[in-house]
Amino acid sequence: MSSATFLGMPPFPEAARSAVEDSRTRHNLHKATHTIRGKRDAVVGELGDDWQRLRAEGEAVKTHTLRHLDHYLEKLEESVRRAGGTVHWAADADEANAIVTRLVKQTGESEVVKVKSMATQEIELNNALEAAGITAYETDLAELIVQLGEDLPSHILVPAIHLGRAQIREIFLDKMAEWGVPAPEGLTDDPRALAEAARVHLRELFLRAKVAVSGANFAVADSGTLVVLESEGNGRMCLTLPETLISVVGIEKIVPTWSDLEVFMQLLPRSSTGERMNPYTSTWTGVTPGDGPQDFHLVLLDNGRTDVLADTVGRQALRCIRCSACLNICPVYERTGGHAYGSVYPGPIGAILTPQLKGMSSEADRALPYASSLCGACYDVCPVAIDIPEVLVHLREQVASTEAPLGEKALMAGAEAVFGSSTALDAAQRAAGVMRGAVPKHLPGLAGKWTDTRDIPDIPEESFRKWWNEREEGR
Amino acid sequence: MGGSRERVLARVRAALSDVPADEPVERHPHRSYADGHFEGDTLEVLVDRLLDYKALVERVPESELPGRIAAALERRGAARVAVPPGLPSEWLAEASVERVGDVPDAPLSSMDLDATDGVVTGCAVAIAETGTIVLDASPDQGRRALTLVPDYHLCVVRSDQVVDGVPEGVRRLDPARPLTWISGPSATSDIELNRVEGVHGPRTLEVLLVEADG
Numbered sequence: 001m002s003s004a005t006f007l008g009m010p011p012f013p014e015a016a017r018s019a020v021e022d023s024r025t026r027h028n029l030h031k032a033t034h035t036i037r038g039k040r041d042a043v044v045g046e047l048g049d050d051w052q053r054l055r056a057e058g059e060a061v062k063t064h065t066l067r068h069l070d071h072y073l074e075k076l077e078e079s080v081r082r083a084g085g086t087v088h089w090a091a092d093a094d095e096a097n098a099i100v101t102r103l104v105k106q107t108g109e110s111e112v113v114k115v116k117s118m119a120t121q122e123i124e125l126n127n128a129l130e131a132a133g134i135t136a137y138e139t140d141l142a143e144l145i146v147q148l149g150e151d152l153p154s155h156i157l158v159p160a161i162h163l164g165r166a167q168i169r170e171i172f173l174d175k176m177a178e179w180g181v182p183a184p185e186g187l188t189d190d191p192r193a194l195a196e197a198a199r200v201h202l203r204e205l206f207l208r209a210k211v212a213v214s215g216a217n218f219a220v221a222d223s224g225t226l227v228v229l230e231s232e233g234n235g236r237m238c239l240t241l242p243e244t245l246i247s248v249v250g251i252e253k254i255v256p257t258w259s260d261l262e263v264f265m266q267l268l269p270r271s272s273t274g275e276r277m278n279p280y281t282s283t284w285t286g287v288t289p290g291d292g293p294q295d296f297h298l299v300l301l302d303n304g305r306t307d308v309l310a311d312t313v314g315r316q317a318l319r320c321i322r323c324s325a326c327l328n329i330c331p332v333y334e335r336t337g338g339h340a341y342g343s344v345y346p347g348p349i350g351a352i353l354t355p356q357l358k359g360m361s362s363e364a365d366r367a368l369p370y371a372s373s374l375c376g377a378c379y380d381v382c383p384v385a386i387d388i389p390e391v392l393v394h395l396r397e398q399v400a401s402t403e404a405p406l407g408e409k410a411l412m413a414g415a416e417a418v419f420g421s422s423t424a425l426d427a428a429q430r431a432a433g434v435m436r437g438a439v440p441k442h443l444p445g446l447a448g449k450w451t452d453t454r455d456i457p458d459i460p461e462e463s464f465r466k467w468w469n470e471r472e473e474g475r
Numbered sequence: 476m477g478g479s480r481e482r483v484l485a486r487v488r489a490a491l492s493d494v495p496a497d498e499p500v501e502r503h504p505h506r507s508y509a510d511g512h513f514e515g516d517t518l519e520v521l522v523d524r525l526l527d528y529k530a531l532v533e534r535v536p537e538s539e540l541p542g543r544i545a546a547a548l549e550r551r552g553a554a555r556v557a558v559p560p561g562l563p564s565e566w567l568a569e570a571s572v573e574r575v576g577d578v579p580d581a582p583l584s585s586m587d588l589d590a591t592d593g594v595v596t597g598c599a600v601a602i603a604e605t606g607t608i609v610l611d612a613s614p615d616q617g618r619r620a621l622t623l624v625p626d627y628h629l630c631v632v633r634s635d636q637v638v639d640g641v642p643e644g645v646r647r648l649d650p651a652r653p654l655t656w657i658s659g660p661s662a663t664s665d666i667e668l669n670r671v672e673g674v675h676g677p678r679t680l681e682v683l684l685v686e687a688d689g
Contacts, residue, residue: 057508141663262645
């Protein structure tokens with residue numbers, strides 16, 4: 001029952017090379033990302049011109065909040081306390097893990113049920129709890145699959161997206177018994193049967209659990225309300241039945257007012273699962289006597305976020321609401337999968353968030369800003385309009401301007417030799433649509449490793465952005 | 476602990492040195508988007524969206540509600556039904572079921588709830604455009620566990636509780652109350668991103684949409 005870690009993974013070019021050779025993973029990813037793209041397009045299209053208005057409002061709310069984050073953090077703290085919750089502050093992962101471990105130990109329990117949470121993945125909370133003799137049970141279906149398989153998450157929304165139904169069946173049959181209720185004999189790979197097996201496996205655990213750990217999609221400063229969006233009901237189970245609830249929330253998750261949720265409750269479900277609304281959303285404000293956990297702790301997590309905030313170009317990455325639309329649209333992600341990024345935040349958002357959070361001290365983190373063709377599709381689909389290509393280019397400039405290991409230096413030198421400057425490289429690649437046929441099939445320098453193992457994706461005649469704009473004009 | 480609070484806040488302030496000191500902290504948004512995004516009858520849209528997410532739905536004249544509740548429970552084969560403390564007594568007047576009451580002084584345990592066949596509640600708000608029903612733990616809905624553990628949820632929605640879109644729904648809700656937004660039965664898309672209904676929450680959601688007798 002050990003938990004895997006991203007620590008020590010090879011840098012993106014090397015990891016990508018082996019990832020693209022895995023044809024089964026590529027097949028799974030292609031199928032999944034294309035399915036979700038279609039669903040997203042349909043439900044975003046339903047909102048017509050309003051989608052761009054909502055997107056602009058989402059961007060404006062988040063940008064404003066970040067520019068006054070100290071004010072809103074203090075306001076949130078006061079609101080949560082007033083509603084009966086306890087607020088803790090964690091400067092880094094170690095501190096957050098120590099706080100959660102201490103809180104769990106104070107309850108006298110040795111197991112916790114978990115709602116899917118990127119923040120707790122980021123700080124590797126499960127490993128810290130395990131070291132303290134506490135078993136953390138992941139209850140989201142995809143997180144459960146990853147945990148049982150001693151695997152790593154490869155997608156923000158669907159961490160087991162790299163696995164197909166047959167592989168999931170094998171993991172359930174092999175591993176469920178080690179953790180609790182075994183998989184039924186004769187389990188098929190029908191998704192309904194697999195979901196049923198997960199229900200049976202976790203049912204008794206939900207009913208007996210005394211402590212839950214969650215993250216939050218949003219934290220509302222003026223009311224002190226926390227919000228969790230989910231599908232399966234595992235979130236509701238964890239947020240409702242236990243006696244103690246500990247929520248680990250990044251400091252960038254704040255929105256100023258309750259009414260701001262009207263924007264994000266339209267943007268997030270449509271962008272992430274491609275639904276008009278996700279099946280379940282829970283909101284809670286401190287403690288409600290007689291209903292749900294009577295002991296509530298909010299752990300506010302920095303862990304590098306203030307470093308991101310300090311970069312006036314890079315700070316926009318903190319607007320991210322973790323929808324995964326940028327992963328699902330990305331031609332690089334579709335071919336390499338999430339593991340190659342060596343981070344809990346894969347794909348385009350991971351390529352700008354991870355190096356900023358971790359500080360680009362390792363070769364792996366410094367390689368991430370290059371894990372992109374700068375095609376711009378990620379920006380087009382982002383519900384809070386994060387200009388990911390702009391930040392990628394900005395980070396490449398930072399890598400190039402510091403005393404970098406030879407690989408990155410060589411990359412920038414190679415790129416500059418071809419395109420003149422990194423800015424020109426950006427412009428040239430964005431203009432690639434009009435240069436079809438003129439684009440080299442191999443990229444120079446470090447990126448050449450990336451093209452050693454595959455063809456550069458065909459460049460469409462018409463860019464997504466161009467298509468989108470024309471489509472919008474035609475309405 | 477206090478040390479980290481000050482440390483994080485100091486880091487935030489240092490990171491924001493580019494923000495002009497006189498930039499207003501409070502924001503007064505001028506929201507340009509619409510409250511709803513469909514044409515047609517609000518109740519019809521709600522029914523359409525609920526069906527799309529695999530809920531069972533019936534439109535019911537007010538005078539027939541007790542009979543239709545009884546019929547739904549009988550169809551379901553529900554014998555023991557969890558009942559929130561403030562459920563209008565006439566709603567179950569015609570149902571021949573064992574009522575398992577959940578009251579603040581003697582709340583049912585999770586195991587008790589698991590042993591029921593379903594639960595009957597009202598709701599706070601329904602949002603037509605997204606097919607969403609919101610519970611706010613009022614007495615006709617009960618605490619959150621009541622609508623979570625039983626495998627069947629029969630929810631009565633009055634037509635005056637239905638709004639067009641999300642903004643109006645948010646305006647009607649009180650964030651101080653624990654809220655559960657429900658859009659169809661529990662589901663997952665975690666296996667190959669195909670939606671499968673029925674995981675941990677109630678696997679069957681049935682909605683009775685009540686309109687004044689005309």
